[in-house]
Amino acid sequence: MAPNKLNSPGNTSTSCSQAENGFVNSFSLFPEKAVQELLQSPALGTDDHLIEFSEALRTVAKALRRVAEGKASAQAEATEWKRKYELERTRNMKIEHAEKSCLEHQADLDDVRANNCARQPTLCKEANGQSEKCCSSNGICSHEVLRDGAPDSDSKMIKKASFKLSWFCKGEQSDQHKHDIVSFERGNITTAERSSKQISLKWESCPQTVLILTKPNSVSVQILCAEMIRWLRQQKNLHIYVEPRVREELLTESSYFNFVETWNNDKEVLMLHTKVDLVVTLGGDGTVLWAASMFKGPVPPIVPFSLGSLGFMTPFYSEHYKECLESILKGPIGITLRHRLLCHVIREAAKNDYETEEPMLVLNEVTIDRGISSFLTNLECYCDNSFVTCVQGDGLILSTTSGSTAYSLAAGGSMVHPQVPGILFTPICPHSLSFRPLIFPEHVTLRVQVPFNSRSPAWASFDGKDRKQLAPGDALVCSIAPWPVPTACLVDSTNDFLRSIHEGLHWNLRKTQSFDGPRET
Numbered sequence: 001m002a003p004n005k006l007n008s009p010g011n012t013s014t015s016c017s018q019a020e021n022g023f024v025n026s027f028s029l030f031p032e033k034a035v036q037e038l039l040q041s042p043a044l045g046t047d048d049h050l051i052e053f054s055e056a057l058r059t060v061a062k063a064l065r066r067v068a069e070g071k072a073s074a075q076a077e078a079t080e081w082k083r084k085y086e087l088e089r090t091r092n093m094k095i096e097h098a099e100k101s102c103l104e105h106q107a108d109l110d111d112v113r114a115n116n117c118a119r120q121p122t123l124c125k126e127a128n129g130q131s132e133k134c135c136s137s138n139g140i141c142s143h144e145v146l147r148d149g150a151p152d153s154d155s156k157m158i159k160k161a162s163f164k165l166s167w168f169c170k171g172e173q174s175d176q177h178k179h180d181i182v183s184f185e186r187g188n189i190t191t192a193e194r195s196s197k198q199i200s201l202k203w204e205s206c207p208q209t210v211l212i213l214t215k216p217n218s219v220s221v222q223i224l225c226a227e228m229i230r231w232l233r234q235q236k237n238l239h240i241y242v243e244p245r246v247r248e249e250l251l252t253e254s255s256y257f258n259f260v261e262t263w264n265n266d267k268e269v270l271m272l273h274t275k276v277d278l279v280v281t282l283g284g285d286g287t288v289l290w291a292a293s294m295f296k297g298p299v300p301p302i303v304p305f306s307l308g309s310l311g312f313m314t315p316f317y318s319e320h321y322k323e324c325l326e327s328i329l330k331g332p333i334g335i336t337l338r339h340r341l342l343c344h345v346i347r348e349a350a351k352n353d354y355e356t357e358e359p360m361l362v363l364n365e366v367t368i369d370r371g372i373s374s375f376l377t378n379l380e381c382y383c384d385n386s387f388v389t390c391v392q393g394d395g396l397i398l399s400t401t402s403g404s405t406a407y408s409l410a411a412g413g414s415m416v417h418p419q420v421p422g423i424l425f426t427p428i429c430p431h432s433l434s435f436r437p438l439i440f441p442e443h444v445t446l447r448v449q450v451p452f453n454s455r456s457p458a459w460a461s462f463d464g465k466d467r468k469q470l471a472p473g474d475a476l477v478c479s480i481a482p483w484p485v486p487t488a489c490l491v492d493s494t495n496d497f498l499r500s501i502h503e504g505l506h507w508n509l510r511k512t513q514s515f516d517g518p519r520e521t
């Protein structure tokens with residue numbers, strides 16, 4: 001009989017194995033459910049037309065699924081092109097800047113240096129020794145020019161300090177970032193020296209402008225901030241930038257702080273990276289996240305002072321700020337290059353694939369969760385257009401390795417050294433016993449799609465902030481951003497990371513077993 005044909009073991013097992021693999025999709029669910037409901041009705045159970053109707057619906061569902069997959073793949077491709085375009089634009093801008101700086105550099109250098117050295121005799125000795133190497137083909141140089149009509153009369157034009165990054169491999173210094181090179185000479189596959197050992201930043205000209213970012217509503221932070229500004233101005237003659245809120249607080253305390261600079265609008269914030277040589281944060285990890293979020297492109301080196309309860313990214317002790325800053329301003333500085341994720345929300349309602357919202361950059365993670373809804377999230381995940389899985393649970397965390405000790409860790413993800421390039425894929429309370437977290441390599445593009453049959457919308461949040469609703473059909477596409485966050489190390493990136501998990505998490509703390517007991521003979 002026809003209903004038996006539908007309920008035949010063959011048919012049931014096919015739909016079951018699809019469901020187990022997470023392949024049941026938004027379109028195929030509706031017709032099956034509808035048909036089952038119809039079949040449950042005794043009056044219609046034997047109607048052959050219904051069977052035909054259900055098959056027709058299945059065909060339509062299949063076609064719709066193909067359309068959805070095609071659209072998703074086009075979206076991912078468009079995002080990838082957009083990313084490549086942004087990379088190319090950044091690269092061209094860098095080349096343009098470098099060329100411009102090289103020309104101006106020679107002419108201006110003597111002038112500016114003479115000025116600066118008069119103010120900072122000790123700092124410049126070393127930098128002057130390095131100046132000839134500036135713009136050399138080895139290492140990465142940085143010079144940006146500020147023409148802002150700054151209030152200070154002697155600073156009509158402040159040259160952003162240039163620096164060079166070098167990678168230390170096997171205790172030796174290497175000017176160039178060594179990429180992993182696979183050799184296959186005579187049929188033997190070997191890899192060259194691994195890249196990205198300790199990274200060292202050496203100033204080629206003196207840092208002149210410091211941005212200080214502070215955790216709000218903290219008296220101890222306010223006091224330290226004022227003290228640090230006085231010291232940086234009086235002892236180092238540096239230009240200081242703070243947030244508008246902090247400038248107001250400082251001026252309420254004393255008119256002495258009139259020289260402290262700030263910005264008036266978001267446009268000026270976007271240009272901060274061209275003015276600031278160094279960022280100092282006073283707070284906890286949240287203040288480092290805040291600092292990173294202010295830079296939508298390149299980020300100046302950040303020196304994070306610890307004034308919170310937990311500090312995974314804040315290795316510097318505020319009590320010793322003078323010694324720390326002396327040594328940072330002099331250089332060289334150990335650097336942890338922390339990767340960020342570039343996230344695009346792509347709306348189903350968008351008229352074309354290029355109509356995307358402003359991309360978001362995260363240093364820790366982007367979380368897609370169920371928000372206040374009591375339903376399971378249902379998220380289809382793809383990696384470079386290959387189906388990964390369907391997340392049914394409270395949500396999913398896509399985390400950087402720096403964020404691996406934050407929310408991802410609490411959701412069962414592994415802790416990963418921040419210098420490892422990769423994207424952690426960590427489910428939140430998955431309703432499945434076998435959903436272990438994954439780590440993807442740095443070059444992939446991940447896409448998380450809310451299927452059309454989802455019972456509720458999902459919510460994306462970026463480093464725990466800026467929640468955005470994802471309606472059925474909307475997707476979040478994310479990949480590693482081209483602008484990492486360079487944070488200064490107290491010792492080096494490995495030592496700082498291990499110290500943070502030992503001190504912050506008491507990782508693997510256990511009383512040592514005593515010698516006094518049974519022994520293997």
Ligand SMILES: NC(=O)c1ccc[n+]([C@@H]2O[C@H](COP(=O)([O-])OP(=O)(O)OC[C@H]3O[C@@H](n4cnc5c(N)ncnc54)[C@H](O)[C@@H]3O)[C@@H](O)[C@H]2O)c1
Nearest residue numbers: 284285286310311312364365402403405406407410463464
């Ligand atoms: N269940 C959880 O563990 C949980 C839940 C929500 C958010 N978070 C984390 O909080 C972060 C936002 O931090 P915030 O300070 O603005 O909010 P917050 O003030 O709520 O602090 C969250 C805590 O996470 C810690 N933290 C932040 N980044 C970290 C990192 N990279 N490694 C280890 N610990 C880290 C902070 O020190 C702080 O103790 C989010 O990015 C997310 O990772 C964690």
Ligand SMILES: Nc1ncnc2c1ncn2[C@@H]1O[C@H](COP(=O)(O)OP(=O)(O)OP(=O)(O)O)[C@@H](O)[C@H]1O
Nearest residue numbers: 213214215216283284285286287290308309310311
């Ligand atoms: N300059 C800032 N402006 C606005 N918000 C900020 C700023 N700096 C930090 N925050 C926010 O304040 C919150 C607390 O900051 P932070 O984590 O640095 O301090 P904390 O909570 O005392 O540290 P810990 O979590 O280690 O105890 C975070 O949510 C962060 O995003």
